[in-house]
Amino acid sequence: MKLLVTRQLTPEVEARVAAEFDVTFRNGDAPMDAQEARAALASHDALLVTLGDQLSAEAFAGAPRAKMVANFGVGYNHIDVAAATEAGVTVSNTPGAVTDATADIALMLLLMSARRAGAGERFVRRGDWTGWTPTQFLGTHVSGKTVGIIGLGRIGTAIAKRCHFGFGMEVLYTKRSPTDPGFPARHVDQDTLLAQADFVVIAVPASPATHHLIGAAQIAQMQPHAHLINIARGDIVDEAALIVALQSDTIAGAGLDVYEREPEVPEALRAMENVTLLPHLGTAALEVRDAMGHMALDNLIAFRDGRVPPNRVTP
Known part of the structure; x- marks a missing residue:
């Protein structure tokens, strides 16, 4: 699976991601807007996204190549889950770790x-x-x-x-x-x-x-x-x-x-x-960000291997 990771993750998580997927690390500080997100969905099999990345209905319009969006975080209001589901894209998040x-x-x-x-x-x-x-x-x-x-x-x-x-x-x-x-x-x-x-x-x-x-x-x-x-x-x-x-x-x-x-x-x-x-410090601890990254990756691996992601979200 060709995976796009939209932000820099912890070294431990990035090493595991690189070992599991054909991955592109975007590593930008700014989130993806809807246009960039649409292009990413059209050119990758899966995305690992996070807060601010605009996975709107506009981004899911058409027939995206991607079939999985793993969110790094428990909140997913930046993802239009209904539009994703209609486009055949599975969405997951990382509850519990945070x-x-x-x-x-x-x-x-x-x-x-x-x-x-x-x-x-x-x-x-x-x-x-x-x-x-x-x-x-x-x-x-x-x-x-x-x-x-x-x-x-x-x-x-x-x-x-x-x-x-x-x-x-x-x-x-x-x-x-x-x-x-x-x-x-x-x-x-x-x-x-x-x-x-x-x-x-x-x-x-x-x-x-x-x-x-x-x-x-x-x-x-x-x-x-x-x-x-x-x-x-x-x-x-x-x-x-x-x-x-x-x-x-x-x-x-x-x-x-x-x-x-x-x-x-x-x-x-x-x-x-x-x-x-505070500058959105809610989960800003190394151990927590490691746990969030591993949970997001577990969701991606489950999907890749034909299983239902353990933290799938639905509309």
Whole structure:
């Protein structure tokens, strides 16, 4: 099989890919647009793609040569899976490998936002710190507070577990049906969660149904001292509405690892001290990226060998 890998992977994964396939490493930093993706689908048997590569309906138009697209990542909203399926292309992703790393980033953002860590670090780097004072950089205590998890899947459950066992937090969550995560957690509707949580963490997949799930009306339901944390996908939050809320102190702060028009981060967000901004670090650990790469490769090998990929996704 002739395989295109659209971004640079870890050395361990690239060595295994090269041993298994007739591979071309694109290794560009910029993602593929729909036109380049269409050309890639027409000239390769399979693609290993990742966040930002535009595998839209336009890319799948016609009769692509490729019959397999393996996504490096759990989120696949950049791939039109329905269009791929209609074109006879199998799509897979890498769930599980990213769970703990993404949950860790959520807790880091929650703590940084609550304790004003980003603003404090910038203060020190500027050379403005003249010593400890009792009222300097007063933030919000985390232990014993209420966290609301929007979406209690693998990652949401891992976040909730850390909040409950690590910080003694009361856990509220939204999900289509109640579940038992193995520790105390209360299933509520989204309105109740927004109104009662001190920290709201977004952990739902991106889809047409979750686009702008959190907009101006939803943010207005949050408490003035509350913080919004997003480690899912940027377009789940109406970024313009969030900026207005932060500027007007409708909520106390936000911690973001994802953005609506990534990698564009609005100047208004970058200028504010009550928002913590990370460059999509959710899975940025060598062991995790190795695991993601091996999982993507396992999916490709299964397809090549006539088996159903273990992590196939369907419309």
